[in-house]
Amino acid sequence: MARKIGSRYTAHQILGRGSAGTVWLGEGPEGPVAIKLLREDLSSDQELVGRFVQERTALLGLEHPNVVSVRDLVVDGNDLALVMDLVRGTDLRTRLDRERRLAPEAAVAIAADVADGLAAAHAAGVVHRDVKPENVLLDMQGPLGPGGSHRALLTDFGVAKLIDNPRRTRATKIIGTPDYLAPEIVEGLPPRASVDIYALATVLYELLAGFTPFGGGHPGAVLRRHVTETVVPLPGIPDELWQLLVQCLAKAPASRLRASELAARLRELLPLLAGMPPLDVDEPDVEPVREEDGEPEEPVPSAGPVRRGAVPLVPGARPSDSNRDTHTSMRVPAPDELAGGAHGTARAPRAAGAPRPGSARNRTTTRRRRLTLAACTVALVTAVGVGTWLATSSDEDAPPPQDTKNSAPTSP
Structure with a gap:
């Protein structure tokens, strides 16, 4: 059912839902648009509405071929919405779900497009703060690029900043998606442009490997890994690309x-x-x-791929509700928690079929080996005991030996 958004726009169809709001396919004076309608509890926050209006100039002035432009910001009663260009294609998360990982040439071309968009945003003084595959759209109607890649556009600029209340989140809360959070955010420092570089390097790693370098498991464990663990090389990529990833995943923001x-x-x-x-x-x-951490020690098996809160902004993309929110609000871990959560280095990628050390498969294999070794040990001890008993029994049944040197001859 259609609904009016302000006086100029009409929302016709829901394209997707996320933790920040709902995305609609809409119509405006100049044609089709994507309308991100923020949650009602956000629109009732007067401080947020004020910051929303303050961000208007920066967001509307951000124009770049690799950025989904914001055409308008609507504040009308209980409606708080961003009106954006409609990109006809799909989001990067949907492609990853379908293909699991991309060829290196296509992955790097997409990352380069996103980096160009970030460069324009940073030059305008705008930090994205939530770079991830859900917020990268692929233009399916444009020409193909290197490796058959589609032009990538970064969307949702300013949303993380808009819903972040400084009075409630400074030094006590984290706003973002755990898999892509830079270490300085986990430690409670204010986000600068370098947090976007770290997040983009994480996305590129995911495009190449099919998984993020520090993700998986309890969100608190993910946050600890960002601060305490080192990323392990991906087998099969040129050293020049790996060194670039390492530099952009550096713990120190100035090194990126x-x-x-x-x-x-x-x-x-x-x-x-x-x-x-x-x-x-x-x-x-x-x-x-x-x-x-208050959870069972054994991991719970997953029934399918873990999604990370996809919010598609394009027709045909699957709406998805996920417990991996676009903007997860979490308590900043204390220094002792971060120090105590390290497990050495990050989970190492491995050749196909090989279990990772410390994984459930590896623990099962190790447990089986220990049981086999114990069984072999018991069998060996039993065999030795039986052999000793047989030898002793044979000695008891045999006649006593005679000492030929000291015994006297018997008389006839």
């Missing part, structure tokens, strides 16, 4: 590249990646949640 530098470096690598097939690595098993 700027968005414009990252875009240029990625495009320089495209000829080196031409024709490379997708990587052949298995996704690491989810780490067991420790008992001190």
Whole structure:
């Protein structure tokens, strides 16, 4: 059923839902648009409405081929909405769900497009704060790029900042998606442009591997990994690409590249990646949640792929409700919690079929080996005991030996 959004727009059809609101296919004076209608509890927050209006100039002024432009911001009664360009295609999460991982050339081309969009945003003083596959749209109507990739556009600029209440979140809460949060955000520092670089490097890693470098399991464990663990190399990619990933996943924000530098470096690598097939690595098993986190020690098997709160902005994309919210509000872990949560290095990717050390499969295999070893030990001890008993029994039945040296001859 159609509904009016302000005086200029009409929302016709729901395209998707997320933790921040609902996305509608709409119509405006200049044609079809995507309308992100924020939750009612957000629209009733007067402080948020004030910040919403303050962000108007920055958001409306952000124009770039790799950014989904915001055409209008609507504040009308209980309605608080962003009116955006309608991109005819799909989001990157939907493609990942379908293909699991991309060929390196296509993955790098998409990441370079997103980096170009971030460079324009950062130059305008706007930090995205929630870069992830759900917020990258692929234009299916445009020409194909390197590796058969579609042009990528970054969307949802400013949403994380809009719903973040500084009085409630400063130093006590985290706003974002755990898999893509930079370490400095986990430690309670204010987000700068470098957090977007870290998140984009995480997305590129996911495009190549099929999983994020620090994700999986309890959200608190994910946050600890961002701060305490090191990323493990992906087998099969050129060293130049790996070194670029390592630099942009650095724990220290100052060590990361700027968005414009990252875009240029990625495009320089495209000829080196031409024709490379997708990587052949298995996704690491989810780490067991420790008992001190209040969850069972054994991981719960998943019935299918874990989604991360997709909010498609385009026709044909699947609406999805997920418990992995677009903007997860969590308490910032204390320093002792972060220090105590390390498990060494990050979960290492491995060749297809090989269990990861410490995984459920590996623990099962180790347990079986220990049982087999114990059984062999029992069998060996039993065999030795039986052999000793047989030898002793044979000695008792035999006649006593005679000492030929000291015995006297018997008389006839």
